[in-house]
Amino acid sequence: MNPKRKRRLLLVGLLLLGVSAAVALTLTALKENVSLFITPADIAAGRIPQGNQFRVGGIVVANSVKRDSDSLHIQFDVTDGAGTVRVDYTGILPDLFREGQGIVAQGSIENGIFKANEVLAKHDEKYMPPEVAEALKRANTPAPHPTGAQ
């Protein structure tokens, strides 16, 4: 490679390195702000973001969902394994909402209960036909890896 090209390559490399470093530093500094939600464990530990409204994410605890029969009011517990928080919400839920499902709720803490004004469902990265899911349930495999081997 002739020296002119080498110099250009070096300059481009340095520029990229500089930009990467700047972006990495910025993102590390903004780590808290980039994350969409905190976990119930964060709430238990008092690590609640400033401002009134924030988001909490976790799994809907099995058998914790209590619905009003005549309104859209609903209460359920959300856990991340390390902590649990009760969520109180009135409104339409996404189609994926169910027990054992990951959700993200936005709202604020009032008397230890998380009053949500929005509930979003988070789905996992697994895709399989219902029969396979059923078979896995029957076999009682804890973490379904539907492809089996690879």
Next chain:
Amino acid sequence: MTDFWQMGGYALYVWPSYALFLAVVVYWLVAPWLEVKRTLRKMKQRKRRQHARANTGEQHESQA
């Protein structure tokens, strides 16, 4: 067949997604192809005009 078009109640989300995808696919097959054709046609026209001008130029010269 109606079951298929209803997509389990998600027709409003599934079909627009596929439609947009296919529209983009078709656009990017047609547009560059037309661009090549258009460019070639333009160049041919320019060349013909140049030839015509050159020919009339020669005639003028011979008359003079």
Next chain:
Amino acid sequence: MWKTLKRWFHQLGSPRTFYRFSGALIPWLFVAMVITLAWGLYQSLLVAPTDYQQGESYRILYVHVPSAWMGLFIYVLMAVSGLIALVWRMKVAEMVAIACAPIGAAYTFVTLVTGSLWGKPMWGTWWEWDARLTSELFLLFLYLGVMGLYAAIEDRRKAARAAALLALVGVVNLPIIHYSVVWWNTLHQGATVKLFSGESHMHPSMLKALLIMTAATKFHFGVALLQSVRARILQQESKASWVQELVDD
């Protein structure tokens, strides 16, 4: 081996060879695309089974995920051609880099819109400013930025080099898009198909359609890119004698 590669690289760097070579390649790519696309659509819409959680709505994945992969793939190609254009000042590399931008932007746009159409029924929202969605939107802006910068500068070759530099700087966004779901809490789920670990969270009966659609988008991009570059070659090399000969017959 190395010598052959180097010769190829230099030959393809000649607009004339590139024009001829791509002209011969396009019909084959086009046929491959038509076959894989038809087969892929059939598999995605009719053969792949319903998902246990998301029902039929998950079929959006078959256009969303291949498009998202194309958005990243095209960006990598654009940046590599940009690097070659900057370091070696190769005309064809400049044209390839510039031709990549609008196609990549189109695929990224499809990714964003289909993701939104999927998010509404499943997540309960069209849009959320989480790290994955935001960095993907940023990718679209990078593509538009490259196109804008190229259009703003008068001299075609200087414009291409400036745009290539912007494309290279934007490479920093690629790992952010990929790892956003790992580094931060996001609404978007983690990766389903893992290229390097070989482990996938998708049932083989569903994965097949995804792989075929992915192949179809690759062939499609091949046709679209090569033809776009050919158009640019004709426009920028219009004074070259071999282009003039093309017009003769």
